């Protein structure tokens with residue numbers, strides 16, 4: 001027997017409201033949308049949800065075909081399957097470089113005779129250009145520049161890496177533009193001071209030390225390091241300041257913008273101090289207080305107190321004009337004067353200080369110095385352990401997210417903290433060409449009419465970057481000896497071998513030999529071109545293809561597992577199955 005219900009309270013009782021009346025709006029809305037499920041299934045099968053349609057024309061037969069290329073996004077809000085693939089590639093890259101015990105790259109081959117003679121020819125041209133330039137024979141200089149360009153193209157075509165020398169300023173610039181004119185007299189004083197650290201000659205070695213235990217077993221441990229920035233004021237566990245008015249947002253913003261330079265200096269100093277070419281792979285992430293910090297896998301071991309000493313001694317000086325007084329606002333900005341070809345005050349029409357003048361006016365002090373905080377975490381990691389794998393997952397945990405999405409602001413206090421930081425980042429100059437300089441009464445380097453004072457499009461000014469504007473993945477040159485696309489190729493090559501496919505799409509087989517090259521012309525197809533099917537049709541087809549392909553792959557793996565000699569290669573590639581492609 002049920003208790004009598006008072007009128008008006010009935011709806012509040014926990015009645016089984018789960019099943020709305022069939023045919024009602026609520027019932028319709030409770031059904032999942034088929035297009036959403038399509039995207040979910042696509043993600044499950046690793047199919048890119050916003051593929052790029054490319055039209056491929058076979059140049060021999062004239063046949064055209066529209067082919068979907070994955071978008072290759074690295075952020076999951078753009079395309080989760082592609083971001084996931086990218087993360088797996090990064091993990092493979094970190095895994096491969098971390099504990100290796102041989103040098104990743106063989107030394108370059110010796111130069112050929114043609115290559116050497118081209119360099120000699122380039123040297124003669126340089127000599128003649130210098131002579132002509134001293135004699136003010138500008139037309140000759142221009143001719144020689146043209147010749148130099150041609151020789152440098154030939155040098156590149158001969159297969160030499162990199163530029164032989166930086167390009168010369170053009171003749172106009174040689175004759176006195178204020179940016180490239182005589183060097184400013186005080187520039188030498190503004191070099192980065194060297195930190196107080198022991199200095200050694202850096203050997204060309206990237207592999208760490210081997211340790212031998214009492215029983216004769218050898219170990220080559222590696223390391224894991226976290227570097228943070230200084231404190232800007234005490235914070236609560238949720239990352240927000242205890243006293244927002246005394247939290248140093250200005251310094252937090254400048255530190256975030258210049259953090260990459262500080263990290264570069266750290267590696268440079270560490271290599272000099274240790275005397276070998278230390279290699280690292282890591283990433284920059286925001287902490288809960290929204291300041292960046294960096295995690296690194298280091299190949300080999302370095303004593304912890306050396307890491308601490310180098311971090312404490314490392315700093316980066318910013319030799320920029322002062323930004324103490326903001327003289328203009330976005331609402332009342334300086335204006336461009338076409339006749340003066342300069343930014344001028346809107347009232348007095350006086351030109352603003354030029355970049356060169358502003359630099360010359362800098363005192364002996366840099367406008368900003370970035371340093372690390374006291375917290376330096378470092379520990380040893382043994383190769384092949386679960387700890388090593390867990391650490392790799394930890395490094396790559398957030399690389400599919402925007403910096404601003406790593407710690408979502410969920411309370412008003414957190415939103416206010418983010419807003420205050422962002423307000424500061426919006427007016428912090430990002431580079432010497434930043435349009436924000438105009439707010440401080442300074443014309444940035446190479447100022448032009450199209451600048452928008454205070455509205456620079458630089459990444460660090462955007463809310464979701466938290467001032468972390470550049471690359472967030474930092475991998476040193478001799479880490480695995482491979483680029484990300486090399487790693488990508490590895491996964492593909494592995495699958496080809498397993499499926500028994502020997503001819504690549506690009507006309508190159510797995511041994512690198514060219515087989516009957518098919519010449520193709522590629523072009524971007526527009527979504528509304530008549531030969532491009534609807535996006536949903538393309539996704540459906542890709543999912544079907546991928547599902548069939550995946551079961552084929554699993555069958556091939558089972559077959560391979562039954563052949564004992566192939567066991568090793570299968571287990572190694574296990575985690576790549578299906579998703580790593």
Ligand SMILES: [Zn+2]
Pocket residue numbers: 047048049050051070071072073079081082083
């Ligand atoms: Zn994609």
Ligand SMILES: [Zn+2]
Pocket residue numbers: 428429430431434435436456457458461
């Ligand atoms: Zn900027």
